[in-house]
Structures are given as C-alpha cells and as structure tokens.
Amino acid sequence: MADGPGLRTSIYCAGCRHHCPGCHNPQSWDINNGHWMSIDELMEIIKADSISNVSFSGGDPFYQAAAFTELARRIKAETDKNIWCWTGFTIEQIEADAEMSRMLQYIDTLVDGPFILEQRDTSLLFRGSPNQRIIHLTPVEEDICPGAVEITLK
Numbered sequence: 163m164a165d166g167p168g169l170r171t172s173i174y175c176a177g178c179r180h181h182c183p184g185c186h187n188p189q190s191w192d193i194n195n196g197h198w199m200s201i202d203e204l205m206e207i208i209k210a211d212s213i214s215n216v217s218f219s220g221g222d223p224f225y226q227a228a229a230f231t232e233l234a235r236r237i238k239a240e241t242d243k244n245i246w247c248w249t250g251f252t253i254e255q256i257e258a259d260a261e262m263s264r265m266l267q268y269i270d271t272l273v274d275g276p277f278i279l280e281q282r283d284t285s286l287l288f289r290g291s292p293n294q295r296i297i298h299l300t301p302v303e304e305d306i307c308p309g310a311v312e313i314t315l316k
C-alpha cells in the first residue's frame with residue numbers, strides 16, 4: 163500500500179549503483195543480495211492477485227533494464243494492471259539510453275531521480291525528496307498525487 167496508489171504487488175529488485183546517502187534500502191545495492199526469479203515466476207505471482215496493480219522498486223530496475231522491459235511488456239500484454247516504477251535515474255538520462263528507454267513504453271507512472279538527503283521531506287507522497295518527480299506516462303483519470311509533472315517523451 164506504500165508503493166503507489168491502492169493495492170499493489172511490489173517487486174523489489176536487487177542492484178543499485180546510485181548509492182544515495184540516506185537511502186531507505188541500502189541492503190538492495192548489492193545485486194547479489196537478491197534471489198533470482200524468472201519472468202514466468204513473477205507473472206504467476208502478479209496474475210494470482212486479481213486486484214493489485216504492480217510496482218517496480220528496489221534497488222533500481224533500470225540496472226536490469228532488458229529483463230524488466232520484458233516483464234513490463236508481459237504485464238501489459240497479459241493483464242490490465244498499471245505499472246509504477248521507481249528509479250534513481252532521471253527520465254532524461256533514461257531517454258538518452260537505447261536499452262533503458264525501451265521500458266518507458268510499458269510504464270504508466272515513473273518516479274524519477276536520486277534521493278537527496280538534504281532535501282528530505284516526509285510530507286511528500288511516494289518519494290523522499292522534491293527533486294524526485296511523479297511522471298504520468300499514460301493519462302490518469304484522477305490524479306491523487308499533487309505535484310505530479312507532465313513530460314512529453316521524445
């Protein structure tokens with residue numbers, strides 16, 4: 163219930179090289195701290211919950227961009243669930259990278275940018291510092307996230 167609006171199946175990936183001071187989940191930095199799961203296994207868990215939407219967090223899913231792109235593609239092809247994704251990269255950095263940018267076509271809402279400890283603000287929804295942007299990549303009927311920004315993809 164904390165990883166985006168409503169009930170969600172949250173996938174916490176291992177691996178993050180942003181190393182933001184004050185990170186909420188530093189145990190996720192080492193990619194070897196996770197356990198391997200196949201896309202089929204993840205799809206089985208996601209589809210078993212008919213109510214929940216899906217969140218990608220971690221860690222940073224964009225360090226496993228090819229696998230998360232395929233997972234996101236399958237979620238969109240096989241369910242009507244929306245996908246929120248957190249990343250320490252900015253959307254501009256993602257768009258400039260051929261492999262990472264492929265995932266954006268399947269993501270509904272991206273929360274981008276590193277956590278900046280000096281700007282920590284616990285009143286913000288779904289993010290820790292105001293530099294992090296809630297970017298709706300698909301239209302939302304009712305925006306419950308004040309401060310969400312509109313960005314047109316190139």
Ligand code: SF4
Pocket residue numbers: 178179180181182185186187188190220221222249250251275276277
């Ligand atoms: S991007 Fe997120 S998971 Fe990675 S170091 Fe920063 S706060 Fe932690």
